Amino acid sequence: MKSEISTKRLAVCAREASVRAGQRALALGVPVAKRQGNQIIRLYPDGHTEVIQNLEKPDVRPSKRRYTVGHA
Numbered sequence: 001m002k003s004e005i006s007t008k009r010l011a012v013c014a015r016e017a018s019v020r021a022g023q024r025a026l027a028l029g030v031p032v033a034k035r036q037g038n039q040i041i042r043l044y045p046d047g048h049t050e051v052i053q054n055l056e057k058p059d060v061r062p063s064k065r066r067y068t069v070g071h072a
Contacts (some may be wrong), residue, residue: 005069 005013022032022043031044033052040053 010069 009058022034025032026043026045029045031038031042033042033056035041036049038055039051040055042052046048
């Protein structure tokens with residue numbers, strides 16, 4: 001079964017799911033990695049952060065995106 005979903009709606013759903021997963025992990029006492037500015041950081045449940053990596057290159061975005069939702 002295939003489903004039609006816009007790229008914008010899929011991006012919103014993915015972002016919301018990612019935020020919820022991070023919040024759940026922190027609530028369970030597990031640190032999460034995330035991007036903050038030009039750095040990848042590890043955020044700990046007590047609020048302190050640790051820099052994992054500094055990013056030097058700007059974002060590269062694909063010119064075309066294709067998504068398939070459902071079973072092919």
